[in-house]
Amino acid sequence: MKMSVSQAMVECLKAENVKVVFGYPGAAICPFYDALLDAENDIRQVLVRQEANGGHAANGYARISGKPAVCIATSGPGATNLITAIATAYADSVPIVCITGQVNTDQIGSDVFQEADITGAAEPFVKHSYLLKEPDDLARVFKEAFYIAGTGRPGPVLIDIPMDVQKAEIDFEYPDKCEIRSYKPTTKGNYLQVKRVLGALETAEKPLICIGGGVFASNAQEEITRLAELMQIPVITTMMGISVFPNDNPLFCGMIGTHGIKRANKAVNECDVLFLVGARVGDRAVKTPLALEKTTKILHIDIDPAEIGKNIGADYPLVGDAKIVLGQMLELAKPMKHDDWIEHLKGLEGAKAPIEAPAGTVNPKVFIDRLAAKMPDNTNIVADVGQNQIWTCNGYKFRKGGRLLTSGGMGTMGYSVPAAIGAKLADESRPTVAVCGDGAFQMSFMELATAVQFGVDIKVVVMTNNRLGMVRELQTNGYHDRQTNVFLDGSPDFIKLAEAYGIPAVRACDDGSMDKAIDMLANHKGICLAEVVVDKDMPTL
Amino acid sequence: MKHTISVLVENHSGVLSRISGLFSRRGFNIESLAVGPTHDPAVSRITIVADGDEHTVEQIEKQLNKLIEVIKVKTFGRDEYLARELMIVKVSATANKRSEIMTIADVTGAKVMDITLTTMTLELCDTYAHLCRFEEVIEPYGIIEMVRTGTIAIEKGAETFNAKK
Ligand SMILES: Cc1ncc(C[n+]2csc(CCOP(=O)(O)OP(=O)(O)O)c2C)c(N)n1
Numbered sequence A: 001m002k003m004s005v006s007q008a009m010v011e012c013l014k015a016e017n018v019k020v021v022f023g024y025p026g027a028a029i030c031p032f033y034d035a036l037l038d039a040e041n042d043i044r045q046v047l048v049r050q051e052a053n054g055g056h057a058a059n060g061y062a063r064i065s066g067k068p069a070v071c072i073a074t075s076g077p078g079a080t081n082l083i084t085a086i087a088t089a090y091a092d093s094v095p096i097v098c099i100t101g102q103v104n105t106d107q108i109g110s111d112v113f114q115e116a117d118i119t120g121a122a123e124p125f126v127k128h129s130y131l132l133k134e135p136d137d138l139a140r141v142f143k144e145a146f147y148i149a150g151t152g153r154p155g156p157v158l159i160d161i162p163m164d165v166q167k168a169e170i171d172f173e174y175p176d177k178c179e180i181r182s183y184k185p186t187t188k189g190n191y192l193q194v195k196r197v198l199g200a201l202e203t204a205e206k207p208l209i210c211i212g213g214g215v216f217a218s219n220a221q222e223e224i225t226r227l228a229e230l231m232q233i234p235v236i237t238t239m240m241g242i243s244v245f246p247n248d249n250p251l252f253c254g255m256i257g258t259h260g261i262k263r264a265n266k267a268v269n270e271c272d273v274l275f276l277v278g279a280r281v282g283d284r285a286v287k288t289p290l291a292l293e294k295t296t297k298i299l300h301i302d303i304d305p306a307e308i309g310k311n312i313g314a315d316y317p318l319v320g321d322a323k324i325v326l327g328q329m330l331e332l333a334k335p336m337k338h339d340d341w342i343e344h345l346k347g348l349e350g351a352k353a354p355i356e357a358p359a360g361t362v363n364p365k366v367f368i369d370r371l372a373a374k375m376p377d378n379t380n381i382v383a384d385v386g387q388n389q390i391w392t393c394n395g396y397k398f399r400k401g402g403r404l405l406t407s408g409g410m411g412t413m414g415y416s417v418p419a420a421i422g423a424k425l426a427d428e429s430r431p432t433v434a435v436c437g438d439g440a441f442q443m444s445f446m447e448l449a450t451a452v453q454f455g456v457d458i459k460v461v462v463m464t465n466n467r468l469g470m471v472r473e474l475q476t477n478g479y480h481d482r483q484t485n486v487f488l489d490g491s492p493d494f495i496k497l498a499e500a501y502g503i504p505a506v507r508a509c510d511d512g513s514m515d516k517a518i519d520m521l522a523n524h525k526g527i528c529l530a531e532v533v534v535d536k537d538m539p540t541l
Numbered sequence B: 001m002k003h004t005i006s007v008l009v010e011n012h013s014g015v016l017s018r019i020s021g022l023f024s025r026r027g028f029n030i031e032s033l034a035v036g037p038t039h040d041p042a043v044s045r046i047t048i049v050a051d052g053d054e055h056t057v058e059q060i061e062k063q064l065n066k067l068i069e070v071i072k073v074k075t076f077g078r079d080e081y082l083a084r085e086l087m088i089v090k091v092s093a094t095a096n097k098r099s100e101i102m103t104i105a106d107v108t109g110a111k112v113m114d115i116t117l118t119t120m121t122l123e124l125c126d127t128y129a130h131l132c133r134f135e136e137v138i139e140p141y142g143i144i145e146m147v148r149t150g151t152i153a154i155e156k157g158a159e160t161f162n163a164k165k
């Protein structure tokens, strides 16, 4: 069918079943937005307040929907603003498709107004990118972009489209499949290797499963839970793997890493076989992988062959999609028992109990614990970065169906509020709470307007210690307590700020107001905000 | 240790920058990189000589394979391949030095491409190691300018390394 490239872009999105796009317009992307105007009934267009937040919103949307989500920006500064979101999605293997406008084809390379080489600038952080110069390539490029973003190890794909290309006329037909000879991810595990991995688990005395974000990416929560229960293997998670495994399951030992639980870290050191599933053993998760690989048999499932053997040597590498490979294992696995080992781990020190909070403040661990008790099972918790993130990750008791989203790989401050907006729009039946610090909130509170404008029912928790708390603690412990550039004096009154947006808000600064705040978060219909006043010297762990 | 790696890529603009970017950002050391077309116009072939231990080379291969436009990667084993590199060198050569330089050219297999009253320009196509030896002996005469292509390599024997259509 004859149509403009812009119209064809809209048709591509419809064909990919895209229901929402997050973006910000400008001259170079106007042709596309103009075409989108005629598709308002099919594609909801959310105007964020800064492009990076559009990327984070797409990130949250993609993680909840399990499918590539779309964000849009104009050329030059619009596109460069997106880079942090692209890098954030890349670090956590989240499938987003970013569409940017570019200056006219014949102007590329001459430094015209709002020209930025975005495919070049974003290259280190994309799974793939296209600078679309040939209008006739449009349908193929979109088909490939969605396919690449969502399959294998998911990740961001960028499509940069010059303005004149957007306006060109083409004969459009959307292909129903795509064939990329150089891109064929292995999804099924090698049968013999599957048997070997299972054999190693069966002969282990102290086996341990480490769940990473890859389990969510492949939607293998059921499979890993069944395998752990069948073989009675204790479970730890990385930060990205939190909420895969119900925290009330007796096999659960908590999060590992620098900010993890002692019991979980000890389990890693004491186990004889460590079964990594979709976990890349990042430096914050395992500090000394070289020592570990000497003493422990490592079994490693990953869909990305490059992750196997990159940070830790694997005795049994197994390339494949976690859901499929675990399915293969479940067909062969037999029930087992490791009562002594499980009992031993239970006896180890868990999360540190909350200390008493000074008057006028609330202990954030207590707050998170009570919040978890009141929120429904299927709640999305979107944790930002900093102390608030760790309190949330270690303290929130996720039950089956719950979901934690956080920027694990990049640790991008300001992620939580926009990502919560995306997560909520991906499935409005799921309550969604963003938890952030007073530092990060001031990087992203402009998105309250987005939530209000589009009626997105997110709950926002701002933990105020008037500090960049995580950095303050680092200075306390690592720099002789020489605190510098971590003071947030000058911050607004967050309750008044919420009110300025017409958002109901409660300040929690003692037991009574804490319960009131939690009650509001759990029961209020529509967006609301709770400020949780936290002591400036409260430790992270 | 040095490794010679052959990479078949889609002949798209931008592929080379993706590959060189990958090497620099992951801290892989490139000794040389040579790129050119193959008998299939849709496919280019890149030969990379890189320095690193076994673990590094494994990562180089895997990371290259992750690039969507990379079709195939092969690291050649020792003595499994034939390699050549072209060098063109301009040396200062006044009349009294010419015959000496000609003798060196004869022995090493270099050819004289150009001659002036004060210079000679020589070309030599051979292995990296041979080129280095040649450079050593020609050096004392005064190298004014030198250019090298980087190694290209192909497997010995009847085995082929091609992209499937
Ligand atoms: C964009 C960005 N800039 C800087 C940092 C470094 N950083 C990590 S935690 C942190 C402090 C966060 O402060 P706040 O949001 O108030 O959270 P708190 O630690 O106080 O709970 C900073 C600055 C980062 N992670 N991201």
Ligand SMILES: [Mg+2]
Pocket: A437, A438, A439, A463, A464, A465, A466, A467, A468, A469
């Ligand atoms: Mg703070």
